[in-house]
Structures are given as structure tokens and as C-alpha cells.
Amino acid sequence: MPAAHxxxxxxxxxxxxFGLTHLDPVILAALADERPLLLIAPHGTAKSELxxxxxxxxxxxxxxxxxxxxxxxxxxxFPVPNAARTxxxxxxxxxxxxxxxxxxxxxxxxxxxENQNKLFSVIHEKRIQxxxxxxxxxxxxxxxxxxxxxxxxxEEVYEGSLPLDPALADRFAYVVTLPALQDLDGPVRRKxxxxxxxxxxxxxxxSKLIEQARVHADTNRAAHQQWIASYVDALVGPLQExxxxxxxxxxxxxxxxxxxxxxAGQALGLELGLEGAAFLALKWxxxxxxxGRRIAESKLRALHALALKSVGEGPDGLWTRIRGEQxxxxxxxxxxxxxxxxxxxxxxSNLVSDAFASLTIPRRHVxxxxxxxxxxxxxCVNTPTLELLTAILDKLRLFSGAQAHTVTASIGxxxxxxxxxxxxxxxxxxxxxxxxxLMYLLVVxxxxxxxxxLIEQARxxxxxxxxxxxxxxx
Numbered sequence: 001m002p003a004a005h006x007x008x009x010x011x012x013x014x015x016x017x018f019g020l021t022h023l024d025p026v027i028l029a030a031l032a033d034e035r036p037l038l039l040i041a042p043h044g045t046a047k048s049e050l051x052x053x054x055x056x057x058x059x060x061x062x063x064x065x066x067x068x069x070x071x072x073x074x075x076x077x078f079p080v081p082n083a084a085r086t087x088x089x090x091x092x093x094x095x096x097x098x099x100x101x102x103x104x105x106x107x108x109x110x111x112x113x114e115n116q117n118k119l120f121s122v123i124h125e126k127r128i129q130x131x132x133x134x135x136x137x138x139x140x141x142x143x144x145x146x147x148x149x150x151x152x153x154x155e156e157v158y159e160g161s162l163p164l165d166p167a168l169a170d171r172f173a174y175v176v177t178l179p180a181l182q183d184l185d186g187p188v189r190r191k192x193x194x195x196x197x198x199x200x201x202x203x204x205x206x207s208k209l210i211e212q213a214r215v216h217a218d219t220n221r222a223a224h225q226q227w228i229a230s231y232v233d234a235l236v237g238p239l240q241e242x243x244x245x246x247x248x249x250x251x252x253x254x255x256x257x258x259x260x261x262x263x264a265g266q267a268l269g270l271e272l273g274l275e276g277a278a279f280l281a282l283k284w285x286x287x288x289x290x291x292g293r294r295i296a297e298s299k300l301r302a303l304h305a306l307a308l309k310s311v312g313e314g315p316d317g318l319w320t321r322i323r324g325e326q327x328x329x330x331x332x333x334x335x336x337x338x339x340x341x342x343x344x345x346x347x348x349s350n351l352v353s354d355a356f357a358s359l360t361i362p363r364r365h366v367x368x369x370x371x372x373x374x375x376x377x378x379x380c381v382n383t384p385t386l387e388l389l390t391a392i393l394d395k396l397r398l399f400s401g402a403q404a405h406t407v408t409a410s411i412g413x414x415x416x417x418x419x420x421x422x423x424x425x426x427x428x429x430x431x432x433x434x435x436x437x438l439m440y441l442l443v444v445x446x447x448x449x450x451x452x453x454l455i456e457q458a459r460x461x462x463x464x465x466x467x468x469x470x471x472x473x474x
Contacts, residue, residue, distance in 0.1 A: 008269040014204040015053045017046055018191040019184040023176060024268055025277070026284050027054070029260035030174045031138070031206070032213040035253070036123050038108075038169075038290055039142040041178035042156060046196070047142040050178075051104045057203045060101040060138070067119065067141075068110035068160075075128060097128060102138035109143035109161040109290075116168060124171040141172070148292035169290030173253045176284045209267050217263030224274055227311060228258045231278050234307035237323050242299060244288055257281035279304045302350075309347075318342045328355035329367065333464045339380045349385040356388050362441050362449040363457060368392035369437055370461040377467065399444060400436045417442070423451050434458055 011024040030037040031054065039047045048064070055062035065074065075097045097103060105111075105119060121127045126136045144158040169175070181189060232255045239246055246254070258274070258281045265272035272280070283300050286293075309319040318338055325331045328351070335343045335351045352371070356364055372389035375381055424438045438454060441447045 009204075009209065009267075011204065011206075011209065011268060012050070014200060015050075015057060016195050016198055016200050017050055017053065018196060019179060019188040020046075020050070023178075023284075025261050025264040025270060025272060026174060026176060026280055028209060028213055028264035028268060029257065031058075032210050032217065032264060033173070033256065033260040034137050035173035035256075036139045036141070036171055037174045037176065038172040039140075039176055039178060040145060040289060041142075042144060042158075042180050045178045045180055047178060048104070048106060049196075051140045051142065053199070054206070055102045055104070055138075056199070057206045058102075061099055061135070062102045062104070063095065063097060063100045064104045064106065066107050067105045067115065068107040068112075070105075070111065070115055070119075075122075097122070097133055097136070099135055100133070101135055102140065103136065105139075105141045107143060107161075108141040109146050109164060116165065120168055120171070123168070143290075146290075146292040150292075150294075163291040166287070166291060169287035170247055170250060172287065172290065173257060174284050175287055175289045177289065212267035213260070213264040215263070216266040217259045220259050220262050220274070224262075225255075225259075227274065228255050228278070230311045231258070231307050234310035234319075234323060235282065235303060238303045238306050242303060244286055244293075244295065246286070250285070250287065254281050254285050257285050275308060278307075322351070328358045329461065330464065331355065332371070336374070336380070336465070345380060345382060349381040352381055352385050353388065360449075361445060362447050362454055365392050365396075365437055365441060365445075366434075366454055366458050367461065369396070369433060370458060371465055374465055374467050395444075396433075396437055396440055399440045400433075420451065431458075 009024075010021055011028055012018075012020040027037075027050075037051075039050065041047055052062070052064060074095060103122065105123070108116070108119070111119065118128075121130075122133070122136075123139045123141070126133045126139070143164075144161040146161045146163040147157055147159055148163060181192070184192070232251050235254070236246065236251065258278045261280050262272060262274055262277035265277055279301070282304055283297070286295060289295065306319070306323075310317065310323060318334070322331050322334050325334060332348075332351045332355050335348045339345070339348050352375075356367065359367060368389040369392075372386070372393055375386055375389065379386070420442055421439070424435060424442065434455070438451055441449060441454075
């Protein structure tokens with residue numbers, strides 16, 4: 001996928017919008033495929049300027065509404081009975097939507113719920129009150145970061161900005177955040193101060209760029225649609241685990257965004273490549289941002305890298321099998337069986353860390369007891385990951401070496417405590433290490449657990465992580 005031409009086009013800079021060059025391919029993609037775009041940023045970050053300048057550059061019949069103050073007659077015109085007195089017609093006004101080619105719904109997160117529901121069909125279907133808006137091409141919105149209650153004290157909060165309804169957020173193909181002024185470097189800030197308030201002396205040929213982006217996207221669709229489908233499919237499970245689940249609609253939208261962003265990158269002369277376009281589609285294609293979710297880029301890069309490992313594999317490929325396994329501990333076993341040829345030390349470390357984090361405290365201790373000796377015999381994970389497990393063994397060693405232990409319990413707890421100790425003594429009599437671990441959990445960690453369940457879990461994991469080399473030597 002070579003760039004369309006040698007010279008790189010800086011789209012937003014050509015509109016006197018500075019510090020936003022990293023968003024050029026995403027904005028051009030949204031223009032090329034004409035799907036809804038949502039901008040999220042603090043006040044004064046050029047959200048409105050960006051969208052209004054795009055409309056002016058393209059010469060669109062544009063409407064800019066403040067959704068928080070919107071009366072529905074503003075969109076429809078004034079309702080009057082039709083000539084036959086069987087329904088309503090709408091008297092056209094200069095600001096209604098009927099002839100609009102682009103609409104900008106500002107402050108959508110401050111919109112009253114009843115109006116937000118009515119705007120839903122405008123954004124999703126280009127319809128209003130069931131009637132088609134035949135000329136409408138672009139649906140854009142903007143909002144301040146919504147109030148979620150998770151803000152830090154030093155942060156500026158927008159009490160009137162509320163998270164979007166999940167279904168409405170899911171209708172925006174692109175959900176993009178803009179940087180605040182203080183997040184930009186000095187030279188960029190000075191450009192904004194000197195030139196940012198002025199329209200450019202000459203508009204770029206944006207229509208030509210849009211057409212080029214569409215041509216490239218169509219070419220990429222024919223050549224790469226299977227790869228893109230595999231990539232998006234590989235994201236579904238990991239996104240769910242990261243609490244960023246996507247709908248079927250969103251999966252289709254992400255696949256289309258990969259094509260659009262890749263085509264836009266080529267039209268702009270960028271060296272994005274298909275993988276770079278896929279990451280941007282993921283980064284700016286998750287609707288949870290509209291609900292106030294903060295998504296760390298490091299997390300997105302990890303999800304992207306995991307999906308890339310699966311792309312091109314057949315149904316029996318290693319990473320396809322790992323992703324398809326729902327049990328995080330069993331994923332470790334699959335990875336361990338393929339180290340070092342099929343899986344790297346870092347990847348195996350991540351699998352172990354993820355499995356550890358997914359377990360309750362009692363099961364973490366059992367996993368450490370079973371897995372750590374295997375990893376110590378043949379180091380195959382990094383030091384921080386290994387220390388997660390060995391730290392538990394160190395505490396257990398100190399507990400087991402003590403001559404006596406003092407247990408503090410209320411009168412009401414003594415009977416139950418004695419009963420649990422008796423059950424542990426009976427169950428763990430054939431396995432001193434496991435028996436000591438169960439006693440440690442009960443006496444020191446004061447965990448509430450069923451001893452029989454942990455004994456059974458230990459048996460299953462011992463079978464799962466049996467070391468062939470050790471068994472062969474025996």
C-alpha cells in the first residue's frame with residue numbers, strides 16, 4: 001500500500017488548525033465515507049472551528065445547532081395542517097434541516113433526553129420524524145468531556161456534560177478527542193496564537209483529496225478485506241476482557257474505518273500502512289469515549305499487537321487458540337507448551353500476569369504454589385512476573401517455618417474456625433505444602449473459602465502444568 005504521492009499533505013494545518021496533524025487521516029476518512037463524527041475536548045480547543053471550516057472549505061449548505069438549546073421546530077420548520085387537513089406540512093425556515101448538506105450538533109452531551117432521542121435518527125439514519133433528509137451528507141457532533149465522578153481534584157469538570165446514551169454513542173463511527181492547549185508544544189501554541197483565529201488565505205482542494213481517499217479505499221477493499229475482517233475479529237475477545245465490548249454494528253464500522261483511514265492516509269501521502277490504519281481505526285473508533293471512559297493508549301496498543309499476532313493464522317494457529325480459550329489460566333498452559341519457539345518471554349509473561357490478575361486471592365496463592373516451581377526450573381517469564389508468584393511462596397515459607405501461630409477470633413467465630421481447620425487438616429494431610437497454604441489463607445490472610453474447592457483446583461492445575469521433562473526423568 002504505497003503512498004499516493006511523495007509530498008505529504010497537512011490537511012488541518014492548511015485550514016489554520018494547528019497541533020492536530022495526527023488526526024488528518026481520521027478526519028479525511030470521516031469526510032470520505034460520510035459517517036458520523038463526534039469530537040470530545042475541553043472548551044476552547046477548536047472543535048467548532050474544525051467542523052465549521054471543513055463545511056466552509058467544501059462549500060456545504062451547513063447547519064450549526066446548539067443541541068442544549070434546540071427546539072425541534074428549529075430543525076423541521078413550523079408545522080401547519082396540509083391542504084387536505086389529513087396531516088402536517090412544515091413551513092421552511094432558513095435554519096431548518098431540509099436543504100442541509102452538513103449538520104453540526106454542538107453540546108450534544110448537554111441535550112435534553114427527549115431531544116437527544118429525536119436527534120438519534122438524524123445521526124443514524126439521516127431522517128427526522130421518519131422523513132428522509134435527502135441532501136444531508138455529514139452528521140457531526142461535539143461535546144465537552146462528560147462528568148463521570150472519576151475526575152481528579154485538579155481536573156476541570158463540566159457538570160452539565162453527561163455521558164451519552166450507549167446506543168447513541170454507538171452510532172458515531174469516529175469518536176475523537178482533541179488536545180488541550182497545554183498539551184501542545186511551544187511552537188505549536190504560538191502558531192495557534194498568531195494564526196489560529198484566521199481563516200486561511202486560500203482553501204485546500206479538499207474535494208479532490210476526498211475523491212482520492214475513496215478510490216484508495218475501494219482498491220484496498222478488494223485486496224485486503226479478508227485481512228481486515230480477521231483483524232477486527234481478533235479484537236472482539238480481548239476488547240471484552242478489557243471491558244470495552246463492541247457490538248456487531250461496531251465491528252462492521254471498525255472494518256470500514258480501517259479501509260477509510262488507509263485510503264485517507266494514501267491520499268495524504270502518509271506511510272501509515274494497513275496496520276497503522278487499523279490502529280487508528282481502533283483508537284478513534286470506540287464508542288466508550290462518548291460515555292466518559294478513559295482509554296489508555298498503552299492498553300490499545302497491547303490489544304492491537306495481540307490482534308496482529310492472530311491475523312493470517314488459520315483456525316489452528318497458536319494465537320487463535322489462545323484467544324479462543326476463555327480460561328486465562330489455560331491460556332498460560334497453551335503458551336508455556338509453545339515457549340520459546342511459538343511464544344516469546346514477554347508474551348508468556350503477559351499471559352501469566354493476566355491470569356494472576358483474573359483470580360481471587362485464594363486461587364492466586366494456589367496458582368503460585370503450582371506454577372512457580374515450573375517457571376523456576378526453566379525461566380521463561382520476566383522478573384516482575386515471576387516475583388508475583390515467588391512473593392507468595394516466600395510468605396508461605398515463613399509461615400510454615402514458624403513454631404506456632406496466634407489466631408485472633410471472636411467467640412462466635414471460634415466454632416467455624418475450628419471446623420475449617422479440621423477440614424483443612426484432613427484434606428491436606430497428603431500434601432503438606434497445600435495444607436500449609438490453606439492454613440495460611442485462613443489464619444493470616446483471613447480469607448473465606450471452601451477448602452474442598454481449592455483442593456480440587458490444585459489437582460486440576462497440577463495436571464494442567466505437569467512438566468513433561470520432570471515426569472520423563474522420574
